[in-house]
Amino acid sequence: MSDSSATRSTLRVTPPQLKELRALKIIVIHPDDADGMQLTQQLQRIGCQVQAFWPPVQILPTGIDIVFMAVRPDTIGLRFEWIQSEDAPTVIAVVTYENPTIIDAVLALGAQAVLPSPVRSFGLLTALVLARETHKENRSLTRRLRKVEAKLLGARHLSEAKTILMKTHNVSESQAYDLIRDQAMSKRTTIEDVAAAIVHASEVLSLGRR
Known part of the structure; x- marks a missing residue:
């Protein structure tokens, strides 16, 4: 050419x-x-x-x-x-x-x-x-940041929810996770949503005891 x-x-x-x-x-x-x-x-x-x-x-x-x-x-x-x-x-x-x-x-x-x-x-x-x-x-970049923030929040809720179940049900960490996972499967929702609901319910109950 x-x-x-x-x-x-x-x-x-x-x-x-x-x-x-x-x-x-x-x-x-x-x-x-x-x-x-x-x-x-x-x-x-x-x-x-x-x-x-x-x-x-x-x-x-x-x-x-x-x-x-x-x-x-x-x-x-x-x-x-x-x-x-x-x-x-x-x-x-x-x-x-x-x-x-x-x-x-x-x-x-x-x-x-x-x-x-x-x-x-x-x-x-x-x-x-x-x-x-x-x-x-x-x-x-804003959308990616929100996804990262949501993922971090979900991980925090999952960690808190496992701790709550371990204390209230006297189970191990893996058993607490299995309970959350089973609940998510039965309700056809995500593990993160179930964990957030557990954390929220715990906070509500804590306020009621004050």
């Missing part, structure tokens, strides 16, 4: 992150000025599905993937419940200038990227893709 053919082949390769852009639902929360129009038009040229809102909305339409938010003095004091939700969208802050107050506001938004204003076509695509990938990675 010639060098020119290899170059053309390389140029035709599209990262999967770019291929998904047309499926993304994006909201632009920005004043309806030249900068806001430029941002909306550039996103539409990329192929994204875009809706523009101003003033800022407290409730987002369903299924939104990315929010471009203008960070301005008149929006700094606003708090948005959707930012705290478990399935919160990727946030990209649009800033006109930098100072400690603006930076604090960007951090409060949990923004994954910052886009300087006035908006230019150069850098928008990169900010969009990088912010999206960072957001997905953060959500993946």
Whole structure:
């Protein structure tokens, strides 16, 4: 293959992150000025599905993937419940200038990227893709952390439940485990759920004896 053919082949390769852009639902929360129009038009040229809102909305339409938010003095004091939700969208802050107050506001938004204003076509695509990938990675790490926490909690409950049964039924550790396992099988649930129920019941009974 010639060098020119290899170059053309390389140029035709599209990262999967770019291929998904047309499926993304994006909201632009920005004043309806030249900068806001430029941002909306550039996103539409990329192929994204875009809706523009101003003033800022407290409730987002369903299924939104990315929010471009203008960070301005008149929006700094606003708090948005959707930012705290478990399935919160990727946030990209649009800033006109930098100072400690603006930076604090960007951090409060949990923004994954910052886009300087006035908006230019150069850098928008990169900010969009990088912010999206960072957001997905953060959500993946959060899910993995919750699984680890749940596993550790389950192990703690199992250990406590075995100790409770060993004391109350005068059995060995292996026998206590067998009791928990048999109960889980009969109720068609997990060992961890049975262990948590035993621990909870023990705590309730302990409170009743006080």
